[in-house]
Amino acid sequence: MADRHAIAAGCGHGLSDKSLLLFGSLCQLLLLLQAAALSFQYDFSIPGVLDRANLVYINDSFSAGDRISLSNMSDNSVGRVAYAQPVRLWDCRTGAAASFATSFSFAIVGNHSSTRGDGMAFFVGPFPATMPWESGAQYLGLYTNQNLMGSPPTVAVEFDTFWNSNLDPPGVADHVGIDVNSIRSANYTRDLPSLGLYGTMSANITYDAGSRMMAVSIRLADGSIHGVQTSVDLRAAGLPQEAAVGFSASTGGFFESHQLLSWAFNSTDMAAGNPNSTDTAGAGGNLITLLIS
Ligand SMILES: *[C@@H]1O[C@H](CO)[C@@H](O)[C@H](O)[C@H]1NC(C)=O
Numbered sequence: 301m302a303d304r305h306a307i308a309a310g311c312g313h314g315l316s317d318k319s320l321l322l323f324g325s326l327c328q329l330l331l332l333l334q335a336a337a338l339s340f341q342y343d344f345s346i347p348g349v350l351d352r353a354n355l356v357y358i359n360d361s362f363s364a365g366d367r368i369s370l371s372n373m374s375d376n377s378v379g380r381v382a383y384a385q386p387v388r389l390w391d392c393r394t395g396a397a398a399s400f401a402t403s404f405s406f407a408i409v410g411n412h413s414s415t416r417g418d419g420m421a422f423f424v425g426p427f428p429a430t431m432p433w434e435s436g437a438q439y440l441g442l443y444t445n446q447n448l449m450g451s452p453p454t455v456a457v458e459f460d461t462f463w464n465s466n467l468d469p470p471g472v473a474d475h476v477g478i479d480v481n482s483i484r485s486a487n488y489t490r491d492l493p494s495l496g497l498y499g500t501m502s503a504n505i506t507y508d509a510g511s512r513m514m515a516v517s518i519r520l521a522d523g524s525i526h527g528v529q530t531s532v533d534l535r536a537a538g539l540p541q542e543a544a545v546g547f548s549a550s551t552g553g554f555f556e557s558h559q560l561l562s563w564a565f566n567s568t569d570m571a572a573g574n575p576n577s578t579d580t581a582g583a584g585g586n587l588i589t590l591l592i593s
Pocket residue numbers: 360372374375376377378
């Protein structure tokens with residue numbers, strides 16, 4: 301048990317021995333219940349799928365029959381949609397981390413000109429998902445205005461349709477960027493055509509826990525495929541063990557429609573993926589300890 305105490309303490313809980321034992325048991329019980337992979341697949345064009353989908357709508361997002369509208373077709377609108385259950389990203393006790401893959405199709409329509417914006421994003425953040433305050437317009441419903449405080453840890457893939465000279469990379473208007481706790485992308489595409497993020501598109505995002513590489517591939521409406529990747533450690537970025545996943549979008553002085561048409565997500569099972577995690581039996585034993593203590 302000494303080892304388990306030490307590991308539980310390593311999770312940052314300065315508790316008494318007795319509490320630690322209880323915490324260790326709870327942690328293992330939760331792991332037994334929640335180490336399982338998360339997997340879902342929604343095609344919102346199929347009647348009934350949107351109504352039954354396990355999603356939460358935040359601020360201006362709404363169900364639009366065969367798709368989700370992430371923001372209003374008006375200025376200064378911001379919205380989010382998140383999966384209602386958390387995805388388990390890492391495990392404080394074993395140090396194991398999960399990999400995930402997500403695919404989605406989406407549409408951005410409205411003005412096909414520079415007088416449109418601001419864009420949309422896939423995000424991973426604290427569970428349950430909320431709208432960060434002051435995160436509209438150029439902040440894409442992802443991060444609080446950089447001049448203010450209190451932005452929750454968030455890693456995102458942004459599809460940015462409006463060039464903000466103070467925040468966006470020089471020389472590229474439309475871009476796909478990977479954001480790590482900042483709207484200033486850690487890496488971004490440099491090869492999208494002008495106004496390329498328009499019409500119906502699809503994207504794949506993968507996160508490999510082993511290499512800590514996040515990679516994005518997007519197919520534009522013209523059929524061309526573009527990609528970007530960057531190294532990011534989700535745990536070091538401050539993301540909790542159990543995170544929310546979803547989409548956000550915003551408009552500013554100009555607007556456009558941001559629509560989610562389908563969404564599939566898979567994460568790996570950490571217990572199976574980590575050879576050290578042989579706790580299934582141990583958790584059962586501790587469950588008895590928990591029940592009789
Ligand atoms: C978004 O649309 C809803 C419903 O039409 C409306 O109540 C809300 O005020 C709108 N929000 C913005 C920011 O325009």
